[in-house]
Amino acid sequence: MADFDYDLFVIGGGSGGVRAARVAAGETGARVALAEEDRYGGTCVIRGCVPKKLMVFASEYAHMPETARAYGWDIADGALDWDTFHGHLVKELDRLEGVYRNLLKGSGVETFDQRARIADPHTVELADGTRKTAKHILIATGGRPVRPDMPGAECGIVSDDIFHLPKLPESVLIVGGGYIACEFACILHGLGVKVTQYYRGAQILRGFDEEARGLIAEAMRERGIDLHTGTNIVEARPASEAEEGDMTAPVEAAQYGRPHAVTPDGPVWVKATNGNTRVFDTVLFATGRRPNTDDLFLEDLGVKLGRNGQIVVDDYSQTDVPSIYAIGDVTDRVNLTPVAIREGMAFVETVFKGNPTKVDHALIPSAVFTQPELGTIGLTEEQAREQEPCDVYCTSFRPMQTAFAGRPDRVLMKLVVSKETDKILGCHIVAPNAGEMIQLAGIAVKMGATKVDFDRTVAVHPTMSEEIVTMRKPMRTA
Structure with missing residues (x-):
């Protein structure tokens, strides 16, 4: 390894790239460098999951006064002070970026705050013209939103x-x-x-x-x-x-x-x-996203790109060029931050710990933070119907908290169950805090729980989520 400047050079300072870099350096003693042209933390921390969820929290207070009045509270309607909220948001994102920078520094990762591209299978060229060599190169450049092809x-x-x-x-x-x-x-x-x-x-x-x-x-x-x-x-x-x-x-x-x-x-x-x-x-x-592979000159090196510009990798995140790997949204596999982190950890296990590790991309729970939220894992009813005969258990109702306040909100609890094995093929929840619920339900589904397992679990009453274990008869067979 002495023939190279580094054992690993990571391009991209998002969640996946940072995790791979600091674990490789901190746990294996590898010499690691990372280049990031924008802010550390990537899409999730700076312009995605984190600020978006904080905006979700802010937006949910809109209905609070009306609901509170139904419960007897003397609360007047108010208006959002965008400057106040946005100021707090900026400070929080600055704080989180500082955390990412400190994690890299504490692990001994050398960082370069500039754009990088790959000059050859073992060489990275920085924007200032400097070239660095590495035994392994990991691309974790993420993706970006794109505008439609239309006038204006x-x-x-x-x-x-x-x-x-x-x-x-x-x-x-x-x-x-x-x-x-x-x-x-x-x-x-x-x-x-x-x-x-x-x-x-x-x-x-x-x-x-x-x-x-x-x-x-x-x-x-x-x-x-x-x-x-x-x-x-x-x-x-x-x-x-x-x-x-x-x-x-x-x-x-x-x-x-x-x-x-x-x-x-x-x-x-x-x-x-x-x-x-x-x-x-x-x-x-909000018409789509595209992997950040422009101007990396990957195809000139023999790295294969897919139709959407994504880097094509094998089960171990390795490209067609043995020294070059890619993880996260730039591969367009499952574009979720926890998945990118898992892929980064698996990369370190495979390349630096001698323990070939694949990432299991099956049965990944996820949430959509609409109002109400959607939590989901596994097959939809439509997908399951095409795969095998199944029973569908579902219920939709007005939850206690908002029904008392006279609001029309409804929730949905749904299980898609294999007729042959009784396993839960899919779980779908539409409700406030469905993201919190699906994380726990996801453990059971990932373990291969059956409908009988759900049935013999005692309900927590009174909650919305108790309905997921009290549905006894299928609504329909798919």
């Missing part, structure tokens, strides 16, 4: 931009129907923004359980989100460039020329596929 797409923002808004817009159009689009629709609505959402598909949250998707869509509309499915936009332009004859839908005159507009050219005029045109303070494109 530059007039809108993407999810990364949400956390940098100087002020909240009064109105926003969210384009997209995936989990990011739906989460921000609920967040911004809760923060007091008038939210319209367009999605070209028949139903939001494609790929999730159909019944759960429907309940969430219904809840979003009940809360006041103007959700349109089967609708997309074909053109956008600054509202100042739109002529009076372009308007086919009512537009408030005050929407023009607002000094606090958050997009570079002010409010945005959009035209939808149904021919309608409207003006919004802001347009948010």
Whole structure:
């Protein structure tokens, strides 16, 4: 190893890259370096999971006064002070970035705050022209949101931009129907923004359980989100460039020329596929993400890329070039932070501890932080039906807390069970704090629990989650 500057060079300072770097250095004594061109912590800590969840928490207080009054509390409605919240948010992200930097420093990892690319299978070239050699190179550059290919797409923002808004817009159009689009629709609505959402598909949250998707869509509309499915936009332009004859839908005159507009050219005029045109303070494109592999010159080295630009790796995260590995969103396998961390740990076990380790990508619990939340693990009812005969146990009801307050909120508890083995093939929960519930249910499902195992578990009463162990008769057979 003395022939190289380092035993390992990591490109990317997100959760997966940082974990791999500090464990390799701290637990095996490897000489490790890491390069990051932006902020340490990556998508999750700086512009994804963490700030988004803090915004979820902030948005959930919107309904608190009304609910509290139903319980006898004399609490008046209030309004969000964006400057106060955003100031606290920035401080927290700065603190977390400092934690990541200190973890690397404490483990003996040398860091370079600049962009890096791969010059050859054992050489990394930094933005300042410096070259460093390493026996192994690990790519953990993550992914980024992309704008659609359409006229005027530059007039809108993407999810990364949400956390940098100087002020909240009064109105926003969210384009997209995936989990990011739906989460921000609920967040911004809760923060007091008038939210319209367009999605070209028949139903939001494609790929999730159909019944759960429907309940969430219904809840979003009940809360006041103007959700349109089967609708997309074909053109956008600054509202100042739109002529009076372009308007086919009512537009408030005050929407023009607002000094606090958050997009570079002010409010945005959009035209939808149904021919309608409207003006919004802001347009948010949540129409997909792409792995960060541009300008790494990987294909020139023999590293194979997939159709979406992702790095193709084997079960041990190794590319077609033996010295180059990749983990996390840049591989577009399962794009979740805990998965990237697992992949980073497995990489260290395989390469530096001599213990070849695969990451198990099956039965991974996940959550969508809409309002209400969706927690899910395993097969949807639709997927299970195509695989084998199964029984579907489900219940939907108004939870005690909000029913008492006269709110229409409903929750869903659902188990998809194999008729042959009685194993739980899928568990889907739509409810407040469903993410917390699915983590615990996920342990049982991952262990191969059967419906009988759930049945013989005593319920915790009175809770929403008790319904997951009290459903005795299937609602239908799939």
